[in-house]
Amino acid sequence: MQYTYWCGVCQTISSHLSWEDAEDERMGHADRVHDGRHPEDESISGPLPPAPRFSPREIIGGWCERHDRQLTQLALLAIAVAIITTVFESFIKMVGHILG
Numbered sequence: 001m002q003y004t005y006w007c008g009v010c011q012t013i014s015s016h017l018s019w020e021d022a023e024d025e026r027m028g029h030a031d032r033v034h035d036g037r038h039p040e041d042e043s044i045s046g047p048l049p050p051a052p053r054f055s056p057r058e059i060i061g062g063w064c065e066r067h068d069r070q071l072t073q074l075a076l077l078a079i080a081v082a083i084i085t086t087v088f089e090s091f092i093k094m095v096g097h098i099l100g
């Protein structure tokens, strides 16, 4: 067994074949033994999982995917502000024309 999950609160150790299995045990242990709360003292030991490889295209694509909705909302807000400003400006000119 390459990976070991350790809970320092209840002094439990379990062995796992993969990092993912150890992580599953960490989550399951918190749910089963600690009512869904993670113990302050816990760890997974073993070789670190391979770092995810990101290409700039994936990073930019991911950012655009995550912020696409916000950008659309921001664009709609900018259009709404422009319309309101134009209407308000016309109203002020009309009032000034009537009063002046």
Ligand SMILES: [Zn+2]
Residues within 6 Å of the ligand: 007, 008, 009, 010, 011, 012, 029, 033, 034, 039
């Ligand atoms: Zn525990």
